Amino acid sequence: MADPDGQVIVGLEVHCQLDTKSKLFCGCSTDYRNDGPNTHVCPICLGLPGAMPALNRRAIEYAMKVAKALNCEILNESEFSRKNYFYPDLDKAYQITQYDKPLAEGGYLEIESDEGGERKIRLTRIHVEEDPGRLVHMGNVERGKYSLVDYNRAGIPLIEIVSEPDMRSPKEARKFLNKLRATLEYLNVFDSEKEGSIRVDANISITGSERVEVKNITSYKGVEKALTFEVTRQKNLIRRGQKIERETRHYLEARGVTQAGRSKEQEHDYRYFPEPDLRPLRVKSWLDNIVLPELPDARRERFMADYGCSLNHARTLTGELKLANFFEKVVASDKRGLSPLAATWIADTLIGELNYRDMNLDRIEPAAVTGLVLLLKAGTITDKSGVEVLRIMLDQQLKGEAAETPDAIVKRQNLAKTAGDTGAITAAIEEAINENPKALDDYRAGKSGAQNFLVGQVMKKTRGKADPAELNRLLTEALKRWEA
Amino acid sequence: MAGTITFEPEDRYNAFLTHGKNVSHGSGKLAGVAVAIKDNITTKDIETTCASKILKGYVPPYDAHVIGLLKAEGAAIVGKTNMDEFGMGSSTENSAFGPTLNPCDTSRVPGGSSGGSAAAVAAGMVRMALGSDTGGSIRCPASFCGIVGLKPSYGRVSRYGLIAYSNSLEQIGPLGKTTTDVSTLMSVIAGYDRHDTTSQNKPYNHTPDAKIKGLKIGIPQEYFGKGVDPQVGDVVKRAIGRLEELGATTVPCSIPSMEYALAAYYVTCTCEASSNLARFDGVRYGPAPDTKKPWHDAYTEVRSAAFGTEVRRRIMLGTFALSSGYYGKYYAKAQVARANVRADFNRIFKDVDVIAGPTMPTVAFRLKEKSDPLSMYLADILTVPANLAGIPAISVPCGKSEGMPVGLQIMGRMFEDERIVDVAYAYEQAVS
Numbered sequence: 001m002a003d004p005d006g007q008v009i010v011g012l013e014v015h016c017q018l019d020t021k022s023k024l025f026c027g028c029s030t031d032y033r034n035d036g037p038n039t040h041v042c043p044i045c046l047g048l049p050g051a052m053p054a055l056n057r058r059a060i061e062y063a064m065k066v067a068k069a070l071n072c073e074i075l076n077e078s079e080f081s082r083k084n085y086f087y088p089d090l091d092k093a094y095q096i097t098q099y100d101k102p103l104a105e106g107g108y109l110e111i112e113s114d115e116g117g118e119r120k121i122r123l124t125r126i127h128v129e130e131d132p133g134r135l136v137h138m139g140n141v142e143r144g145k146y147s148l149v150d151y152n153r154a155g156i157p158l159i160e161i162v163s164e165p166d167m168r169s170p171k172e173a174r175k176f177l178n179k180l181r182a183t184l185e186y187l188n189v190f191d192s193e194k195e196g197s198i199r200v201d202a203n204i205s206i207t208g209s210e211r212v213e214v215k216n217i218t219s220y221k222g223v224e225k226a227l228t229f230e231v232t233r234q235k236n237l238i239r240r241g242q243k244i245e246r247e248t249r250h251y252l253e254a255r256g257v258t259q260a261g262r263s264k265e266q267e268h269d270y271r272y273f274p275e276p277d278l279r280p281l282r283v284k285s286w287l288d289n290i291v292l293p294e295l296p297d298a299r300r301e302r303f304m305a306d307y308g309c310s311l312n313h314a315r316t317l318t319g320e321l322k323l324a325n326f327f328e329k330v331v332a333s334d335k336r337g338l339s340p341l342a343a344t345w346i347a348d349t350l351i352g353e354l355n356y357r358d359m360n361l362d363r364i365e366p367a368a369v370t371g372l373v374l375l376l377k378a379g380t381i382t383d384k385s386g387v388e389v390l391r392i393m394l395d396q397q398l399k400g401e402a403a404e405t406p407d408a409i410v411k412r413q414n415l416a417k418t419a420g421d422t423g424a425i426t427a428a429i430e431e432a433i434n435e436n437p438k439a440l441d442d443y444r445a446g447k448s449g450a451q452n453f454l455v456g457q458v459m460k461k462t463r464g465k466a467d468p469a470e471l472n473r474l475l476t477e478a479l480k481r482w483e484a
Numbered sequence: 485m486a487g488t489i490t491f492e493p494e495d496r497y498n499a500f501l502t503h504g505k506n507v508s509h510g511s512g513k514l515a516g517v518a519v520a521i522k523d524n525i526t527t528k529d530i531e532t533t534c535a536s537k538i539l540k541g542y543v544p545p546y547d548a549h550v551i552g553l554l555k556a557e558g559a560a561i562v563g564k565t566n567m568d569e570f571g572m573g574s575s576t577e578n579s580a581f582g583p584t585l586n587p588c589d590t591s592r593v594p595g596g597s598s599g600g601s602a603a604a605v606a607a608g609m610v611r612m613a614l615g616s617d618t619g620g621s622i623r624c625p626a627s628f629c630g631i632v633g634l635k636p637s638y639g640r641v642s643r644y645g646l647i648a649y650s651n652s653l654e655q656i657g658p659l660g661k662t663t664t665d666v667s668t669l670m671s672v673i674a675g676y677d678r679h680d681t682t683s684q685n686k687p688y689n690h691t692p693d694a695k696i697k698g699l700k701i702g703i704p705q706e707y708f709g710k711g712v713d714p715q716v717g718d719v720v721k722r723a724i725g726r727l728e729e730l731g732a733t734t735v736p737c738s739i740p741s742m743e744y745a746l747a748a749y750y751v752t753c754t755c756e757a758s759s760n761l762a763r764f765d766g767v768r769y770g771p772a773p774d775t776k777k778p779w780h781d782a783y784t785e786v787r788s789a790a791f792g793t794e795v796r797r798r799i800m801l802g803t804f805a806l807s808s809g810y811y812g813k814y815y816a817k818a819q820v821a822r823a824n825v826r827a828d829f830n831r832i833f834k835d836v837d838v839i840a841g842p843t844m845p846t847v848a849f850r851l852k853e854k855s856d857p858l859s860m861y862l863a864d865i866l867t868v869p870a871n872l873a874g875i876p877a878i879s880v881p882c883g884k885s886e887g888m889p890v891g892l893q894i895m896g897r898m899f900e901d902e903r904i905v906d907v908a909y910a911y912e913q914a915v916s
Contacts, residue, residue: 043544043545043546046768047763048526048544048545048546048768049526049532049534049539049542049544049647049648049763049764049769050524050525050526050544050548050644050645050646050647050648051546051644051645052643052644052679052680052681053681054678054679054680054681055681082759084758084759084762084806086762086765086780086783088765088767088779091763091768092762092763093759093762093763093765094759094762146775149767269807269808271758271759271803271806271807271808271811272806272811273755273756273759273806273811273815276650276651276652276682276756277643277648277651277680277681277682278681278682279681279682
């Protein structure tokens with residue numbers, strides 16, 4: 001029965017670019033970022049008549065690494081197939097992919113479920129395939145005069161990871177994707193910063209209704225957005241007593257909506273058959289030579305054990321390879337001493353400040369954060385000043401100004417805590433009380449918010465340098481005098 | 485640089501589509517030897533059309549692996565030869581650029597699809613030529629034109645640069661006036677190529693040896709049965725008699741799976757062809773599509789106009805056979821039939837060294853004689869089993885019927901190309 005409050009069920013098909021040096025079936029370099037269109041091509045990836053694919057061994061090794069890390073079973077024999085369809089970006093008019101004999105089957109990935117705790121998302125399969133080229137539309141698709149084709153991407157190795165419908169919300173889908181990205185990065189087979197490195201098709205249904213496939217999601221955030229849109233759309237339809245059609249929809253990233261795709265009659269029949277130019281793959285024995293590095297879950301446990309991180313901090317810090325490495329560099333000089341402060345400052349503050357500025361972690365040196373954490377640990381500056389120092393450092397980077405050390409910033413801005421300088425604080429307290437007679441009245445009337453308000457005023461006057469504990473002690477004393 | 489190029493450029497039989505310009509040659513095993521190349525083998529800087537309008541004007545930027553090998557041995561690539569469009573046919577009548585005529589009788593077809601290569605050799609224009617054999621395309625024209633043609637074991641010659649018609653069936657192979665020439669050319673083109681991962685590391689370094697005493701020859705009854713011209717059968721039987729005189733013994737045998745061989749062949753090759761030929765859409769080469777139209781309309785227009793009737797027929801057959809719900813009924817079944825053919829050969833080859841019979845059920849037929857496609861398909865019945873099984877097969881002239889050449893076909897165990905060359909050579913020596 002269709003029920004608008006039914007359970008949301010999500011399964012994902014994730015295409016990830018394997019970060020090999022050369023393409024899947026030829027020797028062309030995959031690093032075309034700084035080169036013009038159609039410069040990384042040869043007879044093979046252009047699909048010229050007579051050219052034949054020769055499999056890149058490294059791509060299979062990378063895919064097997066992923067399969068092993070995701071607990072999949074490598075098939076004794078797998079094979080490549082042709083997926084036939086016409087499209088101008090597809091030079092051979094077929095894509096070499098894997099169909100009924102994929103490289104690997106089964107497996108799972110653990111994510112943090114919405115209810116907290118870990119949950120296994122089962123995987124169906126992993127297969128290897130080539131990417132088509134790319135169309136560059138002159139103007140927009142409908143009205144542009146013409147389109148150009150760039151085959152630099154043609155033949156880039158991809159893996160498609162297909163999950164079982166085990167996710168229960170758009171948020172879980174996002175978590176699955178983030179965890180998958182982290183795992184691939186840890187394996188050193190994937191560069192999430194490369195254009196087009198990940199592409200997702202999502203299947204979503206609400207119990208009792210047909211499922212809908214959402215195609216063309218190209219970002220991590222996009223998955224959650226697209227699925228959230230779909231949940232709302234489908235639930236509204238059910239509420240209005242309408243039926244969910246089984247269909248393929250496209251996600252329009254710019255507008256954050258999904259749009260109906262081609263109808264059933266226009267659906268492709270891909271006419272799969274085994275690729276006769278490649279021999280079946282029998283690579284299971286390669287597994288013996290594949291050594292996995294430390295993976296996100298193991299690192300998370302280690303961060304908790306070695307650095308005393310909380311589960312949440314450990315999860316955040318190990319959720320991205322670069323972030324985990326960054327953290328370890330920051331605390332390298334004094335693991336136990338620096339970790340508690342560093343974990344909070346990196347996981348809670350730094351990430352937020354970076355996101356706010358749309359900045360990459362690469363833009364800040366671990367040593368700078370170490371310096372900041374040392375100042376905080378020594379009590380030289382207050383937390384509030386710490387945030388200010390961090391902001392100044394990031395803004396300097398953003399504007400391309402010479403980077404100052406945290407020490408230098410504290411000196412230049414005179415941000416050192418006014419510890420022991422009770423005079424300045426006392427003066428500020430007197431001022432604040434005098435300027436805010438209503439607050440004093442409130443205090444006298446026993447309103448608890450009044451003291452906090454005055455703390456804020458004093459902080460403002462001392463530009464955050466006042467040690468909060470000392471300030472509170474002095475303010476309480478002063479108020480007692482006024483009370484008397 | 486040794487020797488001069490011996491090449492007769494006058495093309496009375498429309499054997500060539502393109503003549504090489506400024507043909508040069510190097511030194512080596514084939515120094516100065518004029519070699520003609522079937523037009524489905526890619527040649528750098530020489531137009532390569534597969535005798536199709538859809539590739540008119542296409543000048544490849546690279547050489548097929550075998551062309552590189554020929555050049556390395558000093559051969560002179562004198563031109564590209566006519567063929568049935570994309571290899572689809574047994575008469576070279578399906579060329580977009582007019583048929584090739586049989587030098588033995590110009591009212592007859594030279595066979596196909598490597599008809600241009602066979603005619604060029606038969607007419608004495610070149611000493612040897614390369615063809616390709618998907619279901620008999622080297623052996624058929626060799627038989628019809630009275631020359632020698634070898635279809636190597638699958639994997640023995642790199643297919644890199646052979647414009648694919650049916651990848652799992654076809655091989656590039658040599659044609660020549662004599663078994664020795666064919667053997668020499670084979671020694672140049674065979675061997676592993678990392679660009680063709682279906683190729684095998686089995687080089688061919690063989691000098692033909694006429695001693696066949698003690699050889700066991702299997703004679704399959706199907707090769708002398710229904711559909712085979714009795715006169716052709718008689719000529720071939722006499723030739724086998726000569727082999728017995730040389731000390732070989734014959735063993736009757738049967739290939740029951742042949743009942744399904746032709747069907748298995750045509751399903752497999754049309755399926756693969758429908759996919760292989762999908763890339764010819766006018767975007768990268770061939771006649772440019774009308775860019776004002778939506779791309780799918782433009783594709784349809786280009787493909788309808790530029791592919792010949794037989795090519796379109798096979799694309800449609802293959803597209804249908806692969807379509808959803810039919811794969812199991814056709815393609816998968818065809819592969820089972822193929823496995824049965826292979827199993828039959830394996831069984832027979834336990835008892836015999838080679839299998840012999842006619843190459844073609846008839847002598848060369850007349851131009852336009854076979855107007856319905858099915859009767860043309862039936863002409864391949866004796867050649868397709870070797871392609872289905874992947875085994876080597878050679879056709880060597882063994883006499884005449886109606887004044888036209890008849891070919892003796894000898895098939896061997898997988899990778900025993902040398903042995904069938906020896907048998908052909910022994911026959912040739914005995915009758916010369």
